[in-house]
Amino acid sequence: MTRVLRITGVTLFAVILWQALVSATGLPRFILPAPTLVFDTLWKSRALIAQHALVTGTEVLLGLLIGAALGFGTALLLAASHLARAVLRPMLVFSQAVPVFALAPILTLWLGYGLWSKIAMALLIIYFPVTSAFFDALMRTPTGWLELAKVMGSTPLRMLWRIQVPAAMPGFASGLRLAAVYAPIGAIIGEWVGASQGLGYLMLLANGRAKTDLMFAALIALAVLTLVLHAAVDRLCRRWDR
Amino acid sequence: MTSPALSLSGSASIGGEQVFAPLVFTVPAGQWTCLLGPSGVGKSTILRLFAGLDDGITFDGQITTSNDLPFKGRVSLMAQSDLLMPWLDLPENVCLGARLRGESADLTRACHLLTQVGLSDHLDKRPTALSGGQRQRVALARTLMEDRPIVLLDEPFSALDAKSRAQMQNLAADLLTGRTVLHVTHDTAEAARLADQVLLMGANGITCPTPPQTHPPRAFDAPETQGFDGYLLRLMLEAT
Ligand SMILES: Nc1ncnc2c1ncn2[C@@H]1O[C@H](COP(=O)(O)OP(=O)(O)O)[C@@H](O)[C@H]1O
Numbered sequence: 098m099t100r101v102l103r104i105t106g107v108t109l110f111a112v113i114l115w116q117a118l119v120s121a122t123g124l125p126r127f128i129l130p131a132p133t134l135v136f137d138t139l140w141k142s143r144a145l146i147a148q149h150a151l152v153t154g155t156e157v158l159l160g161l162l163i164g165a166a167l168g169f170g171t172a173l174l175l176a177a178s179h180l181a182r183a184v185l186r187p188m189l190v191f192s193q194a195v196p197v198f199a200l201a202p203i204l205t206l207w208l209g210y211g212l213w214s215k216i217a218m219a220l221l222i223i224y225f226p227v228t229s230a231f232f233d234a235l236m237r238t239p240t241g242w243l244e245l246a247k248v249m250g251s252t253p254l255r256m257l258w259r260i261q262v263p264a265a266m267p268g269f270a271s272g273l274r275l276a277a278v279y280a281p282i283g284a285i286i287g288e289w290v291g292a293s294q295g296l297g298y299l300m301l302l303a304n305g306r307a308k309t310d311l312m313f314a315a316l317i318a319l320a321v322l323t324l325v326l327h328a329a330v331d332r333l334c335r336r337w338d339r
Numbered sequence: 340m341t342s343p344a345l346s347l348s349g350s351a352s353i354g355g356e357q358v359f360a361p362l363v364f365t366v367p368a369g370q371w372t373c374l375l376g377p378s379g380v381g382k383s384t385i386l387r388l389f390a391g392l393d394d395g396i397t398f399d400g401q402i403t404t405s406n407d408l409p410f411k412g413r414v415s416l417m418a419q420s421d422l423l424m425p426w427l428d429l430p431e432n433v434c435l436g437a438r439l440r441g442e443s444a445d446l447t448r449a450c451h452l453l454t455q456v457g458l459s460d461h462l463d464k465r466p467t468a469l470s471g472g473q474r475q476r477v478a479l480a481r482t483l484m485e486d487r488p489i490v491l492l493d494e495p496f497s498a499l500d501a502k503s504r505a506q507m508q509n510l511a512a513d514l515l516t517g518r519t520v521l522h523v524t525h526d527t528a529e530a531a532r533l534a535d536q537v538l539l540m541g542a543n544g545i546t547c548p549t550p551p552q553t554h555p556p557r558a559f560d561a562p563e564t565q566g567f568d569g570y571l572l573r574l575m576l577e578a579t
């Protein structure tokens with residue numbers, strides 16, 4: 098409750114500051130629209146914004162889901178197999194030298210202007226953080242637990258599934274929390290490179306028509322989307338915290 | 340279940356550094372043997388060799404059981420840390436071994452064992468909701484569930500407060516009767532209470548001081564227990 102109050106307070110303060118800035122400087126509305134104007138636009142264009150937010154939300158959610166599943170699987174594979182570690186790990190590390198943003202035009206070329214190029218962007222951005230957070234946690238399983246399992250006569254695969262995986266879930270959760278923040282960034286970049294729907298697209302469109310108030314309204318919608326997503330993922334992850 | 344005697348002869352080193360010089364000793368079948376010695380003398384290393392946790396240990400010698408059956412699958416281990424899985428409730432923790440071997444888990448028996456160690460009121464709890472002494476009771480129930488003829492204990496009671504420690508000692512002495520128990524400890528009073536046989540390990544090898552004739556677990560305040568405790572302490576001091 099106090100947290101909600103604090104956040105509300107800070108937001109209110111920022112809005113007042115924003116309004117004061119606009120009043121004091123007299124900046125034209127196509128550079129910095131007043132908050133009253135932005136909220137007015139947000140309300141009047143709510144159907145339009147909601148429609149585009151739904152598209153971006155779908156991209157982010159699917160990217161998050163698929164990316165998290167792939168990251169989970171890759172980390173498991175790496176933990177289970179020496180061969181996979183020897184082959185995949187250098188590739189994964191090397192792949193990090195390529196800025197994911199730079200792939201956006203290529204993904205659009207390959208996957209088209211629709212949802213999938215954005216899902217792929219979101220997925221690629223979160224894949225490495227999820228994989229490495231979970232893999233590191235899998236490899237950090239307390240040796241005492243592993244030795245106990247060995248004395249009990251466990252097979253390596255059962256040890257992985259029944260001890261290492263549950264022990265590493267807090268690590269997976271922290272990867273997932275990061276992913277919830279990164280995934281919207283990926284989707285928006287994808288939309289900027291080429292799209293006909295989504296909040297990123299709407300921002301570019303509004304910008305082109307000098308509708309700065311709409312741009313800000315779309316930005317606010319995006320921020321809310323990211324916050325809600327983060328809160329939801331955080332709630333989901335709490336079960337794995339210890 | 341026939342509990343075999345164990346014997347070890349040889350020396351061990353870790354990373355080129357000798358842990359113990361050539362030793363020879365036997366752990367008698369079906370009895371409680373305390374392996375007593377100061378910290379760092381190599382007690383845990385010996386236990387790890389018996390448990391098959393020999394990664395990184397270079398052992399030059401022989402480890403055998405009296406009936407020449409392999410150690411694998413006939414040993415269970417209880418350490419200073421309870422090693423309970425925080426994501427499992429108590430009966431599932433007790434059944435961990437069966438789960439890891441892909442066998443069906445006998446939850447009824449697990450609950451029975453938990454009752455035996457005095458935890459019938461806590462069956463649906465997670466380990467994090469228990470005290471240190473209670474957690475070590477669960478570890479004992481898990482060890483009993485494994486039902487192995489050889490039980491290796493590595494200072495399992497040393498992190499407990501005096502009262503819990505005494506209770507755990509009684510419980511373990513009672514419930515592990517008949518198995519070949521090798522109990523590593525640095526606590527002379529504990530050895531004086533529990534041991535059928537004592538192996539006193541020092542820098543110069545192993546000696547076997549004879550415990551009192553009375554049956555363990557011995558009373559703390561019995562003169563023979565206290566006398567033997569003092570004797571062991573003196574031997575330990577003289578050895579270094
Ligand atoms: N993993 C290890 N790496 C290097 N040295 C070790 C390792 N484990 C134990 N040792 C060394 O072996 C000796 C005996 O250790 P340990 O068997 O644990 O003794 P104790 O259980 O009697 O206290 C110690 O001197 C310790 O430094």
Ligand SMILES: [Mg+2]
Nearest residue numbers: 382383384493
């Ligand atoms: Mg030790």
